[in-house]
Amino acid sequence: MSVAVKPSSRQLVASASVRYLDRLARRIEVVGNHLCLGIDPDPATLPSGFSRDVRGVEAFARLLIEAAGPYAAAIKPNIAFFEAFGSEGIAALERVRAAVPADVPFIADAKRGDISTTAARQAAALYDSLGADAVTANPYLGREAILPLLERSDRFVYVLCRTSNPGAGEFQNLAVEGGDPLYVHVARSVSSWAERGDPVGLVVGATAPAELAHIRAAAPALAFLVPGIGAQGGDLDAVLRDGPAIAPPVAETRGGGLVINVSRGIASAANNEGDPGAQIASAAEGWAQRLQC
Amino acid sequence: MSVAVKPSSRQLVASASVRYLDRLARRIEVVGNHLCLGIDPDPATLPSGFSRDVRGVEAFARLLIEAAGPYAAAIKPNIAFFEAFGSEGIAALERVRAAVPADVPFIADAKRGDISTTAARQAAALYDSLGADAVTANPYLGREAILPLLERSDRFVYVLCRTSNPGAGEFQNLAVEGGDPLYVHVARSVSSWAERGDPVGLVVGATAPAELAHIRAAAPALAFLVPGIGAQGGDLDAVLRDGPAIAPPVAETRGGGLVINVSRGIASAANNEGDPGAQIASAAEGWAQRLQC
Numbered sequence: 197m198s199v200a201v202k203p204s205s206r207q208l209v210a211s212a213s214v215r216y217l218d219r220l221a222r223r224i225e226v227v228g229n230h231l232c233l234g235i236d237p238d239p240a241t242l243p244s245g246f247s248r249d250v251r252g253v254e255a256f257a258r259l260l261i262e263a264a265g266p267y268a269a270a271i272k273p274n275i276a277f278f279e280a281f282g283s284e285g286i287a288a289l290e291r292v293r294a295a296v297p298a299d300v301p302f303i304a305d306a307k308r309g310d311i312s313t314t315a316a317r318q319a320a321a322l323y324d325s326l327g328a329d330a331v332t333a334n335p336y337l338g339r340e341a342i343l344p345l346l347e348r349s350d351r352f353v354y355v356l357c358r359t360s361n362p363g364a365g366e367f368q369n370l371a372v373e374g375g376d377p378l379y380v381h382v383a384r385s386v387s388s389w390a391e392r393g394d395p396v397g398l399v400v401g402a403t404a405p406a407e408l409a410h411i412r413a414a415a416p417a418l419a420f421l422v423p424g425i426g427a428q429g430g431d432l433d434a435v436l437r438d439g440p441a442i443a444p445p446v447a448e449t450r451g452g453g454l455v456i457n458v459s460r461g462i463a464s465a466a467n468n469e470g471d472p473g474a475q476i477a478s479a480a481e482g483w484a485q486r487l488q489c
Numbered sequence: 490m491s492v493a494v495k496p497s498s499r500q501l502v503a504s505a506s507v508r509y510l511d512r513l514a515r516r517i518e519v520v521g522n523h524l525c526l527g528i529d530p531d532p533a534t535l536p537s538g539f540s541r542d543v544r545g546v547e548a549f550a551r552l553l554i555e556a557a558g559p560y561a562a563a564i565k566p567n568i569a570f571f572e573a574f575g576s577e578g579i580a581a582l583e584r585v586r587a588a589v590p591a592d593v594p595f596i597a598d599a600k601r602g603d604i605s606t607t608a609a610r611q612a613a614a615l616y617d618s619l620g621a622d623a624v625t626a627n628p629y630l631g632r633e634a635i636l637p638l639l640e641r642s643d644r645f646v647y648v649l650c651r652t653s654n655p656g657a658g659e660f661q662n663l664a665v666e667g668g669d670p671l672y673v674h675v676a677r678s679v680s681s682w683a684e685r686g687d688p689v690g691l692v693v694g695a696t697a698p699a700e701l702a703h704i705r706a707a708a709p710a711l712a713f714l715v716p717g718i719g720a721q722g723g724d725l726d727a728v729l730r731d732g733p734a735i736a737p738p739v740a741e742t743r744g745g746g747l748v749i750n751v752s753r754g755i756a757s758a759a760n761n762e763g764d765p766g767a768q769i770a771s772a773a774e775g776w777a778q779r780l781q782c
Contacts, residue, residue, distance in 0.1 A: 238606055276607045279614035283580035290575055307603055307627070311654040311716075313531055314569045321572035334600070336629045336649060340656025356629060361604040363633025370665040370674065378671070381663065423604075 216352035221449035234459025235273035243466040250281040254288035264480035272303040304328035316344040360401025360424030402430025416443035419453030426461025509645035514742035527752025528566035536759040543574040547581035557773035565596040597621035609637040653694025653717030695723025709736035712746030719754025
């Protein structure tokens with residue numbers, strides 16, 4: 197199924213006719229690793245030399261993209277760090293997005309999902325206005341509430357399954373009908389959506405390695421976006437073992453559709469002695485080595 | 490517990506020292522009804538005379554506030570309708586927010602929730618930058634992921650429980666440990682948070698009246714925000730019967746903390762013959778009658 201994409205001056209997606217997972221696989225071929233560069237610039241933790249306001253946030257985000265972007269298979273800003281500054285923050289995010297090369301998949305971490313007419317406007321915001329290649333979405337309202345995000349065959353939706361925060365299990369680990377935890381039920385449901393043609397994968401935190409293995413068994417063919425490595429202390433070996441897809445067609449692509457997000461683990465290098473850009477590049481190179489495939 | 494609120498030029502909250510539910514109860518006293526005016530301006534359905542772009546969306550939102558606001562107990566924009574236009578849309582939303590009188594509670598329908606540092610930036614975006622009195626949040630990541638939204642004792646969080654979309658039951662109706670559906674488990678959890686002092690209520694759709702009664706029984710003291718009346722075809726009698734809180738302290742306030750959202754049911758009146766503002770005011774007056782308390 198192919199849905200026409202309205203051309204937009206801000207449309208930076210590499211090629212609307214190529215599926216996201218193919219674009220991602222191509223980029224993974226180029227860089228040879230699973231690294232997703234997280235862009236989460238909090239004014240409270242900006243390195244010295246950056247003003248603790250929207251200008252500092254934008255400048256630091258641009259430095260991250262310039263210095264670490266060449267090592268990354270994908271780039272993922274969490275848009276809350278820009279929304280915090282209102283319209284000026286979104287204007288900064290738009291400029292940051294324009295600084296991302298067209299061949300690097302751009303994932304808007306927004307965790308959306310809403311009733312139908314609203315979800316359609318979320319798709320307009322993230323895909324058309326911001327030019328995101330992929331987004332994150334929350335499953336609580338059901339597939340119907342993210343349908344407008346799924347209906348664009350050249351884009352991609354990572355559905356939250358097991359998140360990386362310490363309190364993630366409060367509802368996600370509840371046993372549901374059949375005895376599985378809710379997150380496994382979500383994984384199976386999303387797998388069935390993918391089998392019917394939805395361009396969809398999962399967000400699975402690295403901080404719960406046993407859950408990760410369980411989810412991989414339940415969803416062998418889905419592409420995973422894995423946060424929680426680095427500052428959050430996730431289990432890298434477990435992610436590299438269970439993260440890549442093990443069933444076709446995604447399993448047949450370089451990297452098995454796996455991207456592993458690193459945010460603070462790279463950004464915090466700017467606090468080291470020396471040129472911040474060089475320190476960031478060095479940290480990104482180190483992560484690219486650890487995440488090679 | 491009182492948390493200092495940073496003064497801001499955009500800070501329009503009536504009084505930072507007064508709890509949200511008290512401000513809402515005071516406004517319900519003034520208007521004598523449960524009406525929450527939903528502001529969801531979709532360019533595709535704007536009445537004639539409004540341009541189908543961000544300017545038309547802003548002008549129509551302002552007309553709704555001017556003409557229907559005087560009848561409303563609260564005003565709730567879904568911010569996706571502004572996000573769809575990027576930074577220009579958020580700038581429009583900021584002007585729309587500034588047009589809401591300080592004594593009318595302003596609910597930002599954003600359905601947020603994210604890992605800790607990100608959720609703190611969501612609080613900055615919605616409470617400080619936009620000046621929201623209350624927000625909506627998604628429970629999937631657990632209480633910990635909305636804690637920064639809950640920590641402001643003068644604001645309020647409506648947690649999604651049973652939503653009004655046709656596909657809401659896909660995950661929300663799953664039976665969990667103990668046999669209750671997930672949405673009832675969420676209602677009980679949120680009740681326990683409120684008992685510990687969190688300023689929190691529930692979003693409960695009017696399109697599922699049996700579920701609404703079930704949730705009220707599980708959460709007798711919580712304030713409800715109820716969407717789904719009007720265009721979505723919800724059951725108004727059931728909402729007026731089971732919507733107000735039945736346990737103190739919220740049950741003791743005029744209206745029992747209940748607000749019932751009407752969006753298209755008022756906005757669509759602008760398509761009638763005659764002056765759009767007068768038509769909107771007339772529709773709002775009609776809803777105010779039906780939702781009186």
